[in-house]
Amino acid sequence: MSNSTEKKSSLFELTKGIIKENPTLVGLLGMCPTLAVTNQAINGIGMGLATTFVLVCSNTVISLLKKAIPSTVRLPSFIVIIAGFVTLIEFLMKGYLPDVYSSLGIFLPLITVNCIILGRAEAFASKNSVGASVLDGLGMGIGFTLALTVMASIREILGSGSFMGIKIPVLCDNSMLMFIMPCGGFFVLGCIIALVNKLANKKPPKEISCAGCPHAAICKGAGSKSDECQGGV
Amino acid sequence: MEYILILVGTVLVNNIVLSQFMGICAFLGVSKQMKSSLGMGAAVIFVMVCATLCTYPIYILLDKFGITYLKTVAFILVIALFVQMIEMILKKVMPPMYKALGIYLPLITTNCAVLGVTITNVDESYNLAQSVTNALGTGIGFTLALLLFSGVRSRIDDSKIPETFRGVPATLIAASIVSLSFMGFSGLIG
Numbered sequence: 545m546s547n548s549t550e551k552k553s554s555l556f557e558l559t560k561g562i563i564k565e566n567p568t569l570v571g572l573l574g575m576c577p578t579l580a581v582t583n584q585a586i587n588g589i590g591m592g593l594a595t596t597f598v599l600v601c602s603n604t605v606i607s608l609l610k611k612a613i614p615s616t617v618r619l620p621s622f623i624v625i626i627a628g629f630v631t632l633i634e635f636l637m638k639g640y641l642p643d644v645y646s647s648l649g650i651f652l653p654l655i656t657v658n659c660i661i662l663g664r665a666e667a668f669a670s671k672n673s674v675g676a677s678v679l680d681g682l683g684m685g686i687g688f689t690l691a692l693t694v695m696a697s698i699r700e701i702l703g704s705g706s707f708m709g710i711k712i713p714v715l716c717d718n719s720m721l722m723f724i725m726p727c728g729g730f731f732v733l734g735c736i737i738a739l740v741n742k743l744a745n746k747k748p749p750k751e752i753s754c755a756g757c758p759h760a761a762i763c764k765g766a767g768s769k770s771d772e773c774q775g776g777v
Numbered sequence: 778m779e780y781i782l783i784l785v786g787t788v789l790v791n792n793i794v795l796s797q798f799m800g801i802c803a804f805l806g807v808s809k810q811m812k813s814s815l816g817m818g819a820a821v822i823f824v825m826v827c828a829t830l831c832t833y834p835i836y837i838l839l840d841k842f843g844i845t846y847l848k849t850v851a852f853i854l855v856i857a858l859f860v861q862m863i864e865m866i867l868k869k870v871m872p873p874m875y876k877a878l879g880i881y882l883p884l885i886t887t888n889c890a891v892l893g894v895t896i897t898n899v900d901e902s903y904n905l906a907q908s909v910t911n912a913l914g915t916g917i918g919f920t921l922a923l924l925l926f927s928g929v930r931s932r933i934d935d936s937k938i939p940e941t942f943r944g945v946p947a948t949l950i951a952a953s954i955v956s957l958s959f960m961g962f963s964g965l966i967g
Contacts, residue, residue, distance in 0.1 A: 572945060575805065576889050580798035593937040619886075620857045627850040635846070653896055657889040659802060726796045727956040733941075734949030742941045 557676050561683030568691040569740045574660040577651050578692060579729040585708050588696025590644035592689025593650065594633050596682065599661050601629045603669040603681035609666045612668045622665045627656045660688060691736075698732055699723045780910045787914030790965050792892050794922040795956040800890035804919075805948060818887075818902045818920025822913065823884055825861065825894050828856050829912040832895040832907050833936060845899075852895050857886045926955055 567573045574595075581591045605625050606613075613621045637645040645652065649684050655661070664684055669677040695705060705712055705721030722728045791797060794804045800821070807817045832852050839845050866881045867875040885891055894915050898908040928950050938947050 554959055572805075573802075575801040576798050579801060620854065623853050623857055623886075624850060627853050631846060631849055634849070650893060650896055650900065653888045654799070655855050656849055657892050722957075725957075725960065726798065727953045727960065729798065730949045730953035730956055732954065734946040737945035737949065738941045741946070 550555040554676065554679055557679040558683040561680065561685070561687040565684075566687040566691060566740075567663075567684050568688055570738055570744075571660075571663075572737075574658045574688065575664055575733075576651040576654065577658060578695065579726075579733060581648055581651050581704065582692055582696035582729060582732075583699055583705075583724040584647070584702050585693060585696045586644065587647050590637070590641065591648055591651065592692040593687070594637060595655055595658060595660070595688055596751065597633050597683025598626060598629045598655055598687075599664060599685045600681040601632075601764070602626045602665060602676055605629075607672065607674045607677035613670075618670065619662075619666075622662060622670075623656065626661050630656045650742070655693065660684060673696045695732055695736060698736075699728055703728060724763055728777035748774060780907070783907060783910045784914040785965060787911055788918040789959070789962040792918045792922055792959050793893070793915045794910070794919055794960075795830060795952070795959045799893040800888050800919055802813055803888050803890075804923060804926065807944070808891070808923050808930055811924065811927045813921070814923040814927045818866070818916070818923050820882055821885055821888065821890065821919050822927075823918030824856075824860060824882070824910040825891055825916045826909060827892055828852075828895055829860060829898060829908045830905075831855050833898070833908055836899050848896070848899060849892075853892055856878075856891055856895070860886045890915065922955070922959075926952065929955060 563569060565571060568578050577591050577595070581587045602622070602625055605620060609621075609625075630653060633655070633744070634645075637652065664681060668680050672680070673710075701707055702713065702720050703725075704716065704721075705719035720728075723732065787793070793799050794801065801819075804819060815870050832855055835855060836848060836853055837843070839848060848895060856959075860882055864875070867882075894912050898911055901907075903911055930948065932953055933947055940949070
């Protein structure tokens with residue numbers, strides 16, 4: 545976890561989410577939208593930016609309200625704040641980007657339960673200053689957007705032989721449909737995470753880590769086996 | 778007939794985990810053992826059906842006031858409160874069931890499959906009976922995927938996998954193959 549007591553520069557708060565603690569590829573959070581909307585590059589970018597917007601706004605508000613929210617009802621309060629911003633971005637996208645809005649479909653309202661957002665609210669925004677929380681949200685959002693864009697580009701180029709809707713000469717006649725199917729999503733994400741592990745040259749995480757999971761406290765409280773995540777989010 | 782179609786559609790053809798990509802975190806986190814898969818699956822079926830019963834009248838109310846755009850906020854709040862309530866009631870009334878489902882209940886508040894089902898019901902403008910069928914089918918589909926996958930995972934643990942792919946990457950690629958096999962059902966209903 546990043547919220548150790550040592551002082552960190554604001555630049556670190558911004559950049560840590562992009563590569564070092566990338567929420568999707570290293571933290572393994574927010575897998576549902578990562579797999580579901582990445583069959584076209586433009587959807588990946590749209591989803592990433594929508595999530596970034598919600599993440600920055602909710603981090604700001606939660607950080608401002610951190611003293612006002614009693615800790616017993618903090619999770620429901622956080623969820624309501626997040627859901628409010630999700631409704632806002634739904635309206636904005638419906639008005640300005642109707643195409644992306646309709647192709648994201650149900651996954652736009654489901655940003656509410658994206659565990660990256662709740663995870664950052666619980667692990668960072670409720671403990672840190674407003675400025676740091678905004679930077680943290682922005683960095684994590686950019687990291688998420690980048691991961692989604694890379695993955696969606698790979699799937700679109702291999703699966704439908706185009707990029708951002710523009711056809712690529714040789715590939716569009718030899719497209720591998722599997723990559724834009726659900727099974728291709730699992731496959732590409734598995735390969736990207738393996739690649740990140742290889743590049744980072746570290747031991748791959750054995751399982752979904754509890755870092756950043758908003759339910760870490762409940763998990764331990766429930767008396768479950770120490771390293772077994774019950775994976776609620 | 779219509780209800781059978783919804784059931785088959787949600788359990789096999791549009792399986793919520795393997796083709797809709799909802800509840801992936803729970804799918805990857807809990808499917809290590811058959812026992813925890815069953816517990817999680819039962820809890821999800823239970824909460825999905827109850828949440829559908831709760832959100833159906835609420836949507837009618839929202840519709841009456843013309844504020845259906847608040848459905849995301851209203852639904853997630855209701856689900857969160859409802860799950861807490863079920864937890865308390867089970868603890869008091871049915872301790873054995875609480876023991877079996879207890880630890881999974883608070884965790885599925887933010888499982889996107891539950892919110893996803895309630896929103897799908899509204900989007901498809903299902904009536905109450907259809908909504909409940911849809912929730913039941915989706916829950917069964919979720920449990921089926923978890924159970925099947927826990928079997929696959931126990932085999933992965935025994936096999937020799939390259940260092941880089943060990944852990945999550947291998948699990949995801951196995952999930953890809955399971956998902957591929959579920960695509961075979963896609964011709965089942967038109």
